[in-house]
Amino acid sequence: MSDVKMIQQISAKFDEFTEDAGNVLLEMKTRMDNIEAKSNRQEMGKALGLGNTTGDPKANVEHRTAFNAFARRGQEGNLAELEIKAAMSTGSDPDGGYAVPVVIDKEIEKLLLNFSPMRQICNVIQVTTPNYHKLVDVGGMNSGWVGETAARPETSTPKLVKLTPFWGEIYANPAASQQSLDDLSFDVEAFLTEGITDEFAVKEGASLISGDGILKPKGLLTFPTATTSDATRAFGTIQHVVTAEANGFIAATATASPADCLVNLVYSLRQGYRQGAVWLMNSNTLAVVSKFKDAVNGLPIWQRGLAEGQPSTLLGYPITEDENMPDVAAGAFPVAFGNFKRAVTITDRVGTRVLRDQYTNKPFVHFYSTRRVGNMLNNSQAVKFLKISA
Numbered sequence: 001m002s003d004v005k006m007i008q009q010i011s012a013k014f015d016e017f018t019e020d021a022g023n024v025l026l027e028m029k030t031r032m033d034n035i036e037a038k039s040n041r042q043e044m045g046k047a048l049g050l051g052n053t054t055g056d057p058k059a060n061v062e063h064r065t066a067f068n069a070f071a072r073r074g075q076e077g078n079l080a081e082l083e084i085k086a087a088m089s090t091g092s093d094p095d096g097g098y099a100v101p102v103v104i105d106k107e108i109e110k111l112l113l114n115f116s117p118m119r120q121i122c123n124v125i126q127v128t129t130p131n132y133h134k135l136v137d138v139g140g141m142n143s144g145w146v147g148e149t150a151a152r153p154e155t156s157t158p159k160l161v162k163l164t165p166f167w168g169e170i171y172a173n174p175a176a177s178q179q180s181l182d183d184l185s186f187d188v189e190a191f192l193t194e195g196i197t198d199e200f201a202v203k204e205g206a207s208l209i210s211g212d213g214i215l216k217p218k219g220l221l222t223f224p225t226a227t228t229s230d231a232t233r234a235f236g237t238i239q240h241v242v243t244a245e246a247n248g249f250i251a252a253t254a255t256a257s258p259a260d261c262l263v264n265l266v267y268s269l270r271q272g273y274r275q276g277a278v279w280l281m282n283s284n285t286l287a288v289v290s291k292f293k294d295a296v297n298g299l300p301i302w303q304r305g306l307a308e309g310q311p312s313t314l315l316g317y318p319i320t321e322d323e324n325m326p327d328v329a330a331g332a333f334p335v336a337f338g339n340f341k342r343a344v345t346i347t348d349r350v351g352t353r354v355l356r357d358q359y360t361n362k363p364f365v366h367f368y369s370t371r372r373v374g375n376m377l378n379n380s381q382a383v384k385f386l387k388i389s390a
Helices: 003-048 057-073 079-085 102-115 117-121 178-182 188-210 260-268 283-289
Strands: 123-127 134-137 160-163 166-172 175-177 238-242 278-281 317-321 335-338 344-357 364-377 383-387
Touching: 057 079, 057 102, 057 178, 057 188, 057 344, 102 117, 102 188, 102 344, 117 188, 117 278, 117 317, 117 344, 166 188, 175 178, 178 364, 188 344, 188 364, 238 260, 260 335, 260 383, 278 283, 283 317
Parallel strands: 123 344, 238 383, 278 317
Antiparallel strands: 134 160, 166 364, 175 364, 278 335, 335 383, 344 364
16 A cells, blocks of 8 residues: 555544544533533522522412412402512512512513523622612722731721612503403413513613613613723723724724724733623624634634524624614724623512503503613623724
């Protein structure tokens, strides 16, 4: 056998082995990603206080049955007492509505997570009081070197900042005819879940990006920004990186790529925050940047997810699409990058409450549903913006 033929056979065997190994690694990655996704959903559920009831399971079923009778026929019965037995967060006041049963409420949260990209990437907690505060250490502690017997003078203490969420009450008021409610085939739970979710998702999603903080959460893009680095920038001000051209990104040349400003954005974020960092942009912006290639090797910086349901990546970091982010335009902030779980906390108070109104718009029954939502910027160093040149 000639040396050339032997080399060809060895090369073919090596290619076959490499392909088999790649398939095994891909299958292992898919399994690990599925396990991680399941764990993340469980942790998110705990953070939201979902499925975390401590009351009697029988009471939970009774509460759900009583709530169904309330929704269909307005029969309150002992619904208030059953809420307490079912370990709902607070007691009920008939004038203020009743808490949605945990089974329905979990479905609402699931749909909100699907509809609200910010809920997927930010830290979400449930609180039981509007007076919730969070302390943030913004530095200031000092230290020093000393000898074995040298004096230990007092060092400066940390600087703590108290943060309060920007609260808002979001509401929905879906209606159904009394005739449809009397029909046992009408799924009142699905009606409330879908109606409330559609209303809440649109308003909440827009507010978490561009809300003014007045009777609603303060949007991520409404916090002050500056080009200064973390070492000199004031707490609560987010750093932005400016592109070279007002019509978008820099033009491609032999030594430069439009992707260069995205690379600069990545490395403006401290290494510790890059672990768990994601991109945030709308689909129009993603359509632009996904075509970019690096200037060195000419390789695309966008990579499709390896498995179904897994996010695509940009420069190795996952991408989250949010249509509330602005398009590429002069002076706009179309791209955000960072560890949003470290940067932003979304606060949910209690749960969804429903007030039944069968009088205002007869023969329709309205279900006035409310939910208290807030947010705050915990760490203005953990997220960065890309600003299009003005």
